Amino acid sequence: LAGILTSDGGAILEVLSNYLAPKGYMMPLDLGAKGSCHIAGNLSTNAGGLRLLRYGSLHGTVLGIEAVLADGKGTVLSVGMPGGRAGALRKDNTGYDLKQLFIGAEGTLGIITGVSILTPRLPTAVNVAVLCVPDFEGVRRVFKETRIALGEILSAFEFFDQEGLDLVLAHTGQKAPFEGEPAGGRAFYVLLETSGSNKDHDDEKLGGLLEHLLESEIVSDGVLAQDETQVASLWSLRESLPEAAGKLGKVYKYDLSMPVKDMYSLVEEARERFKAQGLDTDGSIKATVGYGHIGDGNLHINIVASRWDEKIEQAIEPWIYEATAARNGSISAEH
Amino acid sequence: LAGILTSDGGAILEVLSNYLAPKGYMMPLDLGAKGSCHIAGNLSTNAGGLRLLRYGSLHGTVLGIEAVLADGKGTVLSVGMPGGRAGALRKDNTGYDLKQLFIGAEGTLGIITGVSILTPRLPTAVNVAVLCVPDFEGVRRVFKETRIALGEILSAFEFFDQEGLDLVLAHTGQKAPFEGEPAGGRAFYVLLETSGSNKDHDDEKLGGLLEHLLESEIVSDGVLAQDETQVASLWSLRESLPEAAGKLGKVYKYDLSMPVKDMYSLVEEARERFKAQGLDTDGSIKATVGYGHIGDGNLHINIVASRWDEKIEQAIEPWIYEATAARNGSISAEH
Missing domain, CATH: 3.30.70.2740 (Alpha-Beta Plaits)
Structure with a gap:
């Protein structure tokens, strides 16, 4: 379910995503900062981001690295990189897996100059919904029901609080996704995303879940993106949060x-x-x-x-x- | 999509699977040797097995280990284990990720005595099919079409050759899965498995794929398991291979x-x-x-x-x- 991408450490995450998309693949990680962050930095900080739930951590998806060690001699370490002895293989158990230590080492062991990484297939169907939930306990209930109903197509489950939503709406001038105030004025919001290979199947699974959550009053309101523009605008409610906080x-x-x-x-x-x-x-x-x-x-x-x-x-x-x-x-x- | 299991290093893989199943979870790895292998040994050898395609490598799914170091002093290293400082968390980036070095180290660094590992949800629908393919190039074509058609529900894609099938049939006395001989007497066999959350959707995806592969003559014959017994008997064609070879x-x-x-x-x-x-x-x-x-x-x-x-x-x-x-x-x- 994955190809393999090899790139320089300095490549921008979003550039890599855009390079892969027409080929039908995607990066296994996604962050709000994708437009400026470098893949080497993502590895050094072991960035998790919005897709970890689905595609797992970098410890599992990174197949190889090339790094200049911090030993004052400019020693180059190359593990699992094409052109090296073994090339980028999905499985290779020769010797200790030294590359793992560089993931999350914050650059203290050396500078990552090259990366080989598994790239999952780009989904052909993506759905996004934002739900309004009366309390945090409700968020956990929604998560439980969602894992059962959406199974293998669930690709993101994010939450933010009322204070966060207010901040974003004030900052962006965007319209609130729900009409009227939630009961008591303090609600929680869940953004969930599905990524799958069959739109009809995914719509049916998500539609069934939303109906159940509304009927059983686990959520008080919900909105489902109808097109790409709405997908982007719902995601921006969550992704604009750090920026909105910074402006305040x-x-x-x-x-x-x-x-x-x-x-x-x-x-x-x-x-x-x-x-x-x-x-x-x-x-x-x-x-x-x-x-x-x-x-x-x-x-x-x-x-x-x-x-x-x-x-x-x-x-x-x-x-x-x-x-x-x-x-x-x-x-x-x-x- | 995953719970977290903590166990002793000496636990048998199959015992852990059986413990998790009634709770709705499963181990992220599966091997023919599951009835006798220990989870600590799986980590030390970085076992991949039949589910790696879907759930990824142990480098991504193991959250913590406890090990007695091979330093002659019996030093105990505990990383990411509950009861330790941080407990078993899905994300923890404090310090170097030392546990990664023990995965695949073949016991040379120490003996693993405890494991904390992500356990995916047990699928509610499982389908298994075995296909007969005229040549190895065809196996690759089937893999390509399968990844597109089955997407996120594909959980295994195994192949074996005619010589392997002959060996297993002679050893087990099992009936051949297909009537008649393949053209030229030398074919390849693909076993594919889907694991999903909605049986109707999975049946539709798999049925569509099989129809397409047969019609376009990429595969010459195919059999789809109709019940649990047939699932087991199709899997045994692949899993009995090492045993059948050992008997010969x-x-x-x-x-x-x-x-x-x-x-x-x-x-x-x-x-x-x-x-x-x-x-x-x-x-x-x-x-x-x-x-x-x-x-x-x-x-x-x-x-x-x-x-x-x-x-x-x-x-x-x-x-x-x-x-x-x-x-x-x-x-x-x-x-």
Whole structure:
């Protein structure tokens, strides 16, 4: 289900995607920053992104690397690259798998100059829906039902909170995807995407799921993209979030990994903390937004402050690291 | 699309599968030896097996390991295991990913005593078909058409040759899956499996593919399992191969990785070589069988000899390593 792409380390992720598309293949990872990030940087930070749920981590999809070691001698290490002894093979178990250490090493071992990577087939049918869910527990229920109903075609399951949506709508001037306010004014939003090989089958699976979720009142509202333009506009609700936060103020960003059930209580604890310290009423903290990849147990929390400030930072750290550890989480999910 | 399983290193693969099945999950790898192999051994050899095409390599699915290092001090290394600092998280990028080095290290770095691994959802619909294809080039064509038509539900694509099928039928006493002899008496066989979440959709995709392949005469015959018993009996055609070879004589086994297009010429070259040296007519070599995982570019070649013999070995090695290298292959695909 995959071809193999070999490229220079400096290639831009989006350029590689565009190169593969007419050939019927795609990159196994996708990020908001795809227009500017380099594939070597994606490997060095072990970027996960929006497609990890479906295509897995770079540890599984990268077949080879070429790197200049940080040994002061410019030694070149080439593992699993075409032109090397073995070429880019899907399977090769000779020796230790040294290339794995470079994935996520943040450049401390050397600079990646070449990459060989598995590229899945480009899907012929893509559907995107955004759902409005009354509470975070509901997000988990939607995830459970979605995994069963959509099975192998589910390719993204993202969530963001009301504060995140408000931020994006104010920033982009986009129309809200739902009419009227959600009950209590505080809802959660789920963006789900399917990628498959048969449009009729995928439509039927997704249609059945949406009907079930609405009827059983697990979700309060939902919108399904009708064309490519709407696919892009629904995705932008999620993808514009970091940009919208950046426009509002200085953003303290954290990228955390933890069991899904404990994910959102961390955002709520942060808000209570800032409130108790008066940081929200005095305008120091303008927004606290939670979003991320539910399927991967990956929470992005963006705390938007009016300025870089010692006092604000002390309200966040080391508390946020302790709160993550208390939830058996990791403070470095992706980057 | 996956839960997380934590187990002792000594757990038998099949026991883990049976433990997960009632919970709706499965192991991301499957091997003929599942009834006796230990999960720690699967990791140490980086076993690929029958599901790699769909669920990817252990480098992507293993989240954590616990190992006793081979440092003579009994040092225990625990990375990404629950109870450790971070627990079993889908994403964790703190520090170097040391666990990756143990995957495929053949036990040289230490003994794996615990494993944490992603477990995909058990499919609710499974279909198996075996196709008869006139030549090896046809196998590649079938693979290409299959990837397009079955897309995300394709879970196995195995091939074996006429000599392999003959061996299995003689060994098991099973009836041939097809009536009559293939044209010229030498055909290839493809076993393909789909795993999905909606039986009607999967039946429609697979039915459409088979009809197309038969009509366009890319395959000369095909059989689709009608029930669980037939699924097992079709799979046994492929899975009994190593056993059938072992019953016939002493087996020189090689597990090679190379570009698919050059795969079978290596088997043919071996046969010609044995013929030129008179090793087939004098009964030294009883069969030369090629089979393997087309999707992974992984060829198993089994050379069945009447006895372990210096002369026979010299006819095979180092030629087979040179022939693999000449095809840009690797001599250690899996084990």
